[in-house]
Amino acid sequence: MLFMIPKKRELKVRKAILRGVYEDNLRIIGKNPVILSGRVPVFFKKMFLFFSITLLSILVNGNYLNLPLFPEKQTTASLITQRPSSLPAEKPVVKPSDYQAFLGGKEMPLSRMFGLEVKTIMIDPGHGGSDSGTKGTMGTKEKDITLDIAKKLRERLRKYGRYNILITREQDTTLPLNQRVELARSSRADLFISIHLNYLPSKPINIIETYYFGPSDDDKTLRLAEQENAGSHYGLSDFKEIIGKIGETLKLQESKEFAASIQKNLFLNSKKQNANVYNFGVKRAPFVVLLGVDVPAVLAEVSCLSNREEEIELNTESHRENIARYLEAGILDYLNKGEVSYEAKRSSGRR
Amino acid sequence: MKQKEAQGEGNILFVGIDLGTSRSSISASNNTREWIESYVGWPKDFISLQVVGKPVLFGAEALKNRLSLDLCRPLEHGVIKEGIEKSEEAVKEIIKYLIELAKPQPEQKIYAVVGVPADTLKVNKLAIRRAVSEFAHSLMVVSEPFAVAYGMNLLNNSLVIDIGAGTTDLCIMHGTIPLEEDQKTILAAGDYIDEQLYSYLTEKYPNSKFNKNMVRQFKEQYSFVKELSGDIRVEIPVDGKPVMHDIKNEVKRACESILPALVETTTEMIARFDPEFQVRIKNNIVLAGGGSLIRGLREYLQNALKEYGPCNVTCVEDPLFSGSNGALKLAQDMPAKYWEPL
Ligand SMILES: Nc1ncnc2c1ncn2[C@@H]1O[C@H](COP(=O)(O)OP(=O)(O)O)[C@@H](O)[C@H]1O
Ligand SMILES: [Zn+2]
Numbered sequence: 001m002l003f004m005i006p007k008k009r010e011l012k013v014r015k016a017i018l019r020g021v022y023e024d025n026l027r028i029i030g031k032n033p034v035i036l037s038g039r040v041p042v043f044f045k046k047m048f049l050f051f052s053i054t055l056l057s058i059l060v061n062g063n064y065l066n067l068p069l070f071p072e073k074q075t076t077a078s079l080i081t082q083r084p085s086s087l088p089a090e091k092p093v094v095k096p097s098d099y100q101a102f103l104g105g106k107e108m109p110l111s112r113m114f115g116l117e118v119k120t121i122m123i124d125p126g127h128g129g130s131d132s133g134t135k136g137t138m139g140t141k142e143k144d145i146t147l148d149i150a151k152k153l154r155e156r157l158r159k160y161g162r163y164n165i166l167i168t169r170e171q172d173t174t175l176p177l178n179q180r181v182e183l184a185r186s187s188r189a190d191l192f193i194s195i196h197l198n199y200l201p202s203k204p205i206n207i208i209e210t211y212y213f214g215p216s217d218d219d220k221t222l223r224l225a226e227q228e229n230a231g232s233h234y235g236l237s238d239f240k241e242i243i244g245k246i247g248e249t250l251k252l253q254e255s256k257e258f259a260a261s262i263q264k265n266l267f268l269n270s271k272k273q274n275a276n277v278y279n280f281g282v283k284r285a286p287f288v289v290l291l292g293v294d295v296p297a298v299l300a301e302v303s304c305l306s307n308r309e310e311e312i313e314l315n316t317e318s319h320r321e322n323i324a325r326y327l328e329a330g331i332l333d334y335l336n337k338g339e340v341s342y343e344a345k346r347s348s349g350r351r
Numbered sequence: 352m353k354q355k356e357a358q359g360e361g362n363i364l365f366v367g368i369d370l371g372t373s374r375s376s377i378s379a380s381n382n383t384r385e386w387i388e389s390y391v392g393w394p395k396d397f398i399s400l401q402v403v404g405k406p407v408l409f410g411a412e413a414l415k416n417r418l419s420l421d422l423c424r425p426l427e428h429g430v431i432k433e434g435i436e437k438s439e440e441a442v443k444e445i446i447k448y449l450i451e452l453a454k455p456q457p458e459q460k461i462y463a464v465v466g467v468p469a470d471t472l473k474v475n476k477l478a479i480r481r482a483v484s485e486f487a488h489s490l491m492v493v494s495e496p497f498a499v500a501y502g503m504n505l506l507n508n509s510l511v512i513d514i515g516a517g518t519t520d521l522c523i524m525h526g527t528i529p530l531e532e533d534q535k536t537i538l539a540a541g542d543y544i545d546e547q548l549y550s551y552l553t554e555k556y557p558n559s560k561f562n563k564n565m566v567r568q569f570k571e572q573y574s575f576v577k578e579l580s581g582d583i584r585v586e587i588p589v590d591g592k593p594v595m596h597d598i599k600n601e602v603k604r605a606c607e608s609i610l611p612a613l614v615e616t617t618t619e620m621i622a623r624f625d626p627e628f629q630v631r632i633k634n635n636i637v638l639a640g641g642g643s644l645i646r647g648l649r650e651y652l653q654n655a656l657k658e659y660g661p662c663n664v665t666c667v668e669d670p671l672f673s674g675s676n677g678a679l680k681l682a683q684d685m686p687a688k689y690w691e692p693l
Contacts, residue, residue, distance in 0.1 A: 013506050013526045014684065020528030021464075021681065022689040025491045028476045130532065144473040172470070172536065315477040317439065 027139045030308065118335055120164040121157060122189035124289060125150035126196035126228065126299075129174025134199035134227075136311035142197045143172065145314050149302065150195050152324035157331065177229065181292030191335075192297035193262070193327065194289050196228060197314075198304040206307045207278045208270055210263035211299040212255035213291045214284030225285045228299070254296035256282065257337070262300050262330035269326040270303075274313075296334075300327065364459045366487075367502075367678025368449055369495060370467045370479070372426045373516030373541065374641070375445055378675040379453035380683060386671055387448065388413075391441040392420030409448050414564070426471055427517060442482040450486050462690055463487040464678040466498035469520045469536045489690040493681065495674050496522035497529055499639045499667065502677020508628060509635035512617065512652075513674070514642025516541040519613065523620055523632065532623070537616050539609035541642050544570055548605035556596055559587045569598060575646040576606045606645050614655045621656075633662040639673050 125146040127133035133142025150167055157165045166187055168180045184192050198207060216222055259282045267279045290297045302323050304310050313319040365380040376386035387410035394400035399419035413420060425441035446465075455461055465483055467475070472494050483490050496513040500522060505511065507526045512519065519540040523533040549566045552559075565587070573583045583599040617636070621629050633656060638649055643666045653664040667673040 010506065016526070017501065017506060017528050018681070018685055018689065021491055021493055022685070024493075024528060028480060028492065132531070141473070148474050171538065172473075312477065315474065317475065317478060320474070 024139075027137075030138045030312070118163065118190040120166060120187060120189045121191045121193070121331065122166045122168065122184045122187065123150045123153055124168040124180050124184075124192065124194040126194055128169050128172055131174055134197060134305050136305040136314075137308065138311055138315075140305060140311050140315060142199075142305060145197055145303075145305075145320065146195045147172065149320050149324050149327070152321055153195075153327050156324055156328040177288045178292065180289055184293045184295075184297075189293070190295050191258070191331070192289075192293045192295055193258075193331065194287070194297070194299040195327070196299060196301050198224070198301040199306045200304060201306050204307055205278055206274065206276060206304045206310045207280045207301075208263065208267045208303065209280035209283060209301050210259040210266070211283050211285045211287060211290065211301070212252065212259045213287060213297065214252065216283065216285045218283070221283055221285045224301075225287055229286075229288045251294060251296060255290070255298055258296045258331075258334045259298040259300075261334035261337070262298055262327065265330035265333060266300060266302060266323070266326045269322070269329070273319075273322065274309075302327070362456075362459055364453065364455045364461050365679060365682040366450065366453055366461060366463045367498070367675045367680065367682055368446065368463060368465045368483075369498065369672075369674030369678060370426065370442070370445065370465055370471075371495070371515055371674070372424070372468060372518070374671065375449060376672050376675040377449040377453050378672055378679040379455075380679065381453070381455075383453045384672055384675070385449065385452040386675075387411075387445070387452075389426060389445060390414055390422060390424050391444045392416065392422045394419055395421055407444050409445065426468060439478050439482055442479065443485065446483050447486050460488040461486065462489045462682055462685075464491050464493060464498070464682040464685070466493050466495040466674045466678045468515065468518055469494040469496065469522070469534050470518060484693045487693070489692055491681070491685070491689075493678065494520065494522065494529070494534060496520045496534070496639065497524075498675075498677035498681060499637070499673050500524045500677070502673060502680045503637060503667065505635060505637060508631035509637065510617070510621065510632050511637050511639055512613070512643075514540055514609075514613075514638065514640040514645075516641065519609070519640070519642065521616060521620055523624075525628070533620075535616055535620055537612050539612035540640075541567075541570075544574075544605045544609060544642075547608045548601055551601040551604055552596075552598060555601060556587070556589075559589045559594070559596065561587065570602065570605065571641075571644075573598070573602050574606050574644065575603060576610065576651050577603075577647045579603070579646065606648075609642075610651065610655075613652065617652070617656065618659075630660060633660065636662065636664045637667060638664060639667045640670055643667060643670050 125143070127141075127143035127146065129143075131143065133146070135141050147169070154165045154167055157163055166183075166189060168183050169175045180194075198209070200207065211221075216225070263279075263282050267277070270277045271279075285299075287299050290299055303314060305314070363380075367378045369376045371389055373389055374386055375389045376384070378384050390410055390413040392408045392413035393406070394403055400406070402419050403416050408416060408420060413422060421437075423437055423441040425438040425445070450461060450463075463483060463486075465479065467479055471479065472492065476492055479492050480490065483492075495515070496511040499513055500506070500509060500511045503511075505524055507524060509524045511522045511524070513522070517540060518536045518538060521535045521537075522529050525533070545563060545567050548570055549561060549563060552561050552566065569585055573585075579599070582597060583602055584595050584597050586593040587596050588594070621632055624632060636652070636656070638652070642648070649664050649666050653662055656662040656664070669676075
């Protein structure tokens with residue numbers, strides 16, 4: 001419908017739209033427009049979020065304190081020097097799904113074999129659709145960055161030709177955590193990595209940390225877990241029960257190894273680009289996505305959206321490509337470790 | 352609107368740019384309209400440079416000389432592609448070239464509004480800004496379907512479906528700049544049809560030689576959904592000799608492959624609104640982008656969406672320029688105080 005003389009109302013709408021475009025572009029370059037329209041001030045939203053999270057973390061915390069299933073301390077990624085990553089050309093003998101039976105239960109030494117059998121790797125870009133995850137001051141959303149990094153990682157891993165690389169979401173769609181878990185299970189993924197961005201409103205720093213599933217008694221970790229679990233259909237009571245059932249399984253040990261490899265590669269390489277990045281190490285946290293998956297699973301907080309410089313960097317193609325590269329290195333490093341012990345074990349078996 | 356001249360800013364050239372995955376166009380306030388294919392090519396080596404005679408080539412010319420060139424289609428999948436520096440460089444070259452095509456006067460300041468695919472806007476806005484800022488004095492970046500909507504005065508209760516090459520962007524307008532939830536991007540678009548058509552054809556004619564470019568040309572020439580009278584026959588080489596091939600059914604299947612996702616996403620987006628608004632939006636659905644040229648598509652969508660009440664779907668008049676025209680209109684309507692020097 002085209003009117004020769006625009007109606008008054010239409011003029012008003014147009015004015016609002018033009019202003020909207022202007023403000024949006026200010027945000028892109030990192031200037032914060034004074035928002036006039038009747039939105040809830042961000043401050044109040046944050047306060048609300050803070051209180052609800054605090055409350056929840058107190059609840060969760062209470063539960064975990066009664067469950068000293070994991071006596072070991074939280075480990076920090078050891079800084080091992082890099083080895084070239086290559087994989088054995090021959091066909092793996094045992095499928096990951098067989099390994100438990102093959103090993104006859106809890107025996108440890110062969111666990112390293114696991115890495116060898118990896119055929120299907122599932123990459124999980126955090127959040128999506130109506131769940132934006134965290135958001136930087138310029139308006140950058142966690143869900144968009146994680147998706148892009150995930151796709152880049154997929155391309156990189158595909159090049160090896162020997163893995164089947166899956167991704168939990170291809171587009172900007174809402175995908176509840178339990179569906180991600182379902183996907184990983186039904187597609188029989190052998191390795192699972194969930195990609196996220198951190199947010200530390202109180203400190204202007206950039207940190208990198210990698211998680212695997214387990215109870216945590218760290219306040220900040222629990223708060224983060226609440227945020228990352230927000231889209232799940234699991235309740236706190238489910239957690240309690242599930243954690244009770246989990247033992248010191250192979251999956252957990254492997255997940256820890258995997259996490260250490262990811263963290264090491266992410267951190268050391270990021271540090272080369274930017275000296276101001278902090279290593280928060282490998283941690284345990286009750287993330288739903290990690291819990292539901294039966295295979296080694298980690299959640300990497302690859303960068304920090306609350307940091308201005310980092311947000312700008314994350315908006316560049318090259319930085320996201322780099323992060324994907326570090327994750328690739330972390331995955332291959334982990335898989336590669338399996339090779340060494342596998343070879344060792346096999347020769348000793350022939351003896 | 353001529354308000355800018357009234358404000359005595361005659362020495363400004365307003366430009367609207369549609370930076371597309373396959374085609375990019377520019378509309379300028381001096382009435383130039385130009386477009387190129389979004390390909391950039393750099394000579395591979397010194398000899399290639401001698402052959403093509405230019406340091407950088409664009410669009411059709413770049414495609415023609417592809418063997419001598421490092422070819423780059425920077426926004427291939429809706430976002431700035433891998434290869435990184437090269438892609439950002441390519442975006443820069445495209446913008447520079449388009450602005451040259453608009454022939455600004457030497458002393459003229461350039462105020463640009465650039466429309467980009469919605470997904471590009473999410474993760475590449477800074478890169479886009481960087482690429483454009485060298486060639487413009489002031490600049491705003493918006494999402495492509497929004498520019499189309501603005502240009503057609505569809506500010507309220509409307510839905511624009513922009514079927515491009517890499518992505519189809521949907522955008523609902525309700526009187527404000529579209530929010531996150533008013534926009535959706537799906538991969539059911541031109542490139543997807545090309546891929547389908549390519550695989551249908553290689554399956555049906557395993558001995559004939561196809562390439563992606565040929566297939567795209569077939570599509571652009573014959574695209575349709577549902578019904579079409581007459582045959583579709585094309586010449587394709589078999590063992591070096593041209594042979595006629597019947598491709599009607601394959602074209603139809605390939606074009607129809609995007610329909611389910613289109614209908615589903617459209618329905619989903621409209622369903623979020625109150626029934627009263629649903630009716631209004633459904634009477635204001637506009638198809639844009641190269642994909643809107645598929646014959647029968649408008650009628651098909653109108654019918655498919657009728658299930659829940661009356662519905663009116665139209666196509667933009669000029670899919671090649673509807674984005675850049677809209678961006679130009681935005682630029683010209685923008686109050687002077689919003690144009691900040693870079
Ligand atoms: N007549 C046509 N029928 C079907 N598809 C077409 C036709 N003309 C162009 N296209 C397709 O439209 C897409 C380009 O649309 P366009 O809006 O220019 O996209 P973008 O903005 O993503 O570059 C390409 O996939 C092209 O093949
Ligand atoms: Zn997250």
